[in-house]
Amino acid sequence: MSVGQGPLDSTGVSCLSSHPMYAEVAVPVYVHQTFTYALPASFAASAQPGCRVLVPFGKQLLTGYVVAVHASLEEAGQEAEGIEVKEVEELFDTDPLVTPELLELTKWIADYYYAPWGEVIKCCLPAGINAEAETIVSITVEGRAALATTFAKRTQPSTKAQALALVAESGMTPARELAKQFNKARAAAVIRELEREGYVTVTRQMQDAVVKPKRQQAVRLVERAPIEGSKPLSEQQDRVIKHLFDAGEPIAFAQLAEAVSVSASVIRTLERRGFVEVFTREVRRDPLAHLKGHTEDELTLTPKQQAALDQITTKLNGGQYAAFLLHGVTGSGKTEVYMRAMRAAVEKGKTALMLVPEIALTPMFARRLRAHFGDAVAILHSSLSEGERLDEWNRLRNGEARVCIGARSAVFAPLEDIGLIVVDEEHEASYKQDESPRYHGRDTAIMRAARAGAAVILGSATPSMESYHNAHTGKYHYLKLDERIGGRALAQVEVVDMREVFARHGKQQVFSDEMKAAIKENFERGEQTLVLLNRRGFSSFVLCRSCGHSVHCTNCDVTLTYHKMEARLTCHYCGHQERVPRGCPNCDGPYIYYVGEGTEQIEALLKEMYPQMRISRLDRDTTRKRGAFERLLGDFATGSMDLLVGTQMIAKGHDFHNVTLVCVVSVDAGLAMPDFRASERTFQLLTQVAGRAGRGEKPGRVLIQSYHTESYALEFAREQVYESFYEHEIHFRQEMRYPPFVALINILVRHSDYGRAASTAAELTRLLKVADAEQALRILGPAPAPLSRLKGEHRLQVLVKTRNRRRAREALDAAMLGLKESGYDLRMITVEVDPVSLM
């Protein structure tokens, strides 16, 4: 140490200030590490884990997240010498956006699901909050000179000259303007060149956060009215004053004008005369505003509900982690147990979170939660506008809202001191996110509860194999509601063998005679019917009878679905559309047939058969518009519809009391899926949809048509005894070594060039086997994925089965590192831990 350098502490860092000098930053890109940046003095005092920063990363500037701060490079685990540490360019938050609890949870997800930490953190924040950096280009004196001399000589101006001229003309020019003129890559290259030559300077500036608080103009009375002697008020002006006075609080400008039916100028005149004041206020966007004033009757719990609730509240009061599987048959009153448990948590001063599998189900639950908790409820899901989401998120973050309901990503709700998490329909596949980060909402909820010392309730009539197994082995407390409310019987389920129907008619039928008769009788009794077919569109493929050709997607290895209304063939995987061919695209023959009916065709057939019935359809195609889902269900609930056709969307959650018949047109496509969960999924769907029948006073009936009546999923669905299905299925899982007996990791290798995908997959497999010296893993493949081509990419998969997740993780790390060092592009590889399907 040389004299005059100032005092150094033992770590070799100047200790003149006690502020951290370095930040560990996670960036939302495909890398599995964090990076160390230096903190300029101006940020050092306020930088904390959970704050967003702007950092240089390669050639770009990225918004990253501080995950730790360090006093020295040694502390950051870096060699102090010989490395160049870049500086943080900007610190966006002085208060951390991500709480320590959530930061830890995102770290767990990153490790467990093999996802970039920065990507997980980004995913846990509302989209509207993410600010972006913008590149601004301005011309220099040299640049102007060059424009007048060197560049002016050319007759054909180069891209560079054109770009420079544009910057000269418009002053401070955002790079995206140049990208619009040329293309993005070209513009970036030209800007770099111009900067190097000294003709332009490049600066970076933050764009404002995408979403701003919503403001509105409001009107209030002025405390002291103007002195006597001024002109008397007109009748209209008088109405405005009176209305404001009665309201006793400021009113939005537009709303006031409408309420007393005056024009804006009347209010403006009052403002000029000093009677009222017009001001701007921030308002909250309230996605539940339409639910105001809704109240609910207090039910008396049944003894079984009470017993379940008591067990939950006991653990809740203990303040320690406990997981419950609430296994209740359809209509057994699980929702009421959730609500009471949430109330218990809130009454204890804790917060509560409820996850539902589908966005469409949130309004129903939100209504009930609002009735009890009022404004303390926030709702989070992706069909809210960005602004609404941001406002709801802020209300949770600042503690105004203490109860949150939402779909999968609501598991990241910024609630503090969480006491209870409810996961409704825990078996639903939609809890798994199918893009990076590929986390499972239910399993993340369990992990969050475990870390926070909270209770978690997993509810279902058809628990996932994993959860039931966990209850069986004592990992979860098992709570059973085995009767419907009011002692109602479960619906009676019958299976119609379509092979017999075929033999009877000598040709294929969409509806059996049994089903037709049942629909007609039910209608004549004035009762409602649900018809399920889990396939939308009109026909699932187009086939030529002459040459056997069927029309496939150009990007994917699937047939195109015919949508009659739109007169288009559509790919349900990539969205590719084609016109309907007149003849066979292959042999030009005229014998084009549409095979495999979808919901659109079923609806058309039913309308033709029963013109007197009021029929509508509920699937992804009819519910694209905001509010369409609620409207269709509302119409059905009030009885202005006799029959509703739909996909699995109609199977979940709804409580219609006049539905006494459920018809399942076919489940054969689902059963035939080359996937180890095909039976589980079919059994769940059938049990759920059967649960929609007979929820009121009248008994329910269910008809299921199939060509595979011998399948055990169907057999057990007919009996409606979950335990029998479980016993059978669990043997299959054990024998075939599938979850819950092993952990699965599916590694997908994708590339538009088959050779590249195949060679990468082969090398990956080799490296995995090398890394697995102890043979703790079963490595299967590489093999073409069941969906072997998707969105223009070939797909191969390597499946890892293991009982030792840690070894799997280590082998994967080693294999990835090996691939990276040999120059493979790791972006081709998708790692899916605990996949819900292997398609």
Ligand code: ADP
């Ligand atoms: P699940 O979610 O288990 O299918 P729900 O919670 O929808 O069942 O309850 C089924 C029906 O029973 C609903 O109409 C609900 O209002 C009613 N219900 C629930 N609990 C009670 C109770 N304790 N007393 C009377 N009705 C109840």
Ligand code: ZN
């Ligand atoms: Zn496609």
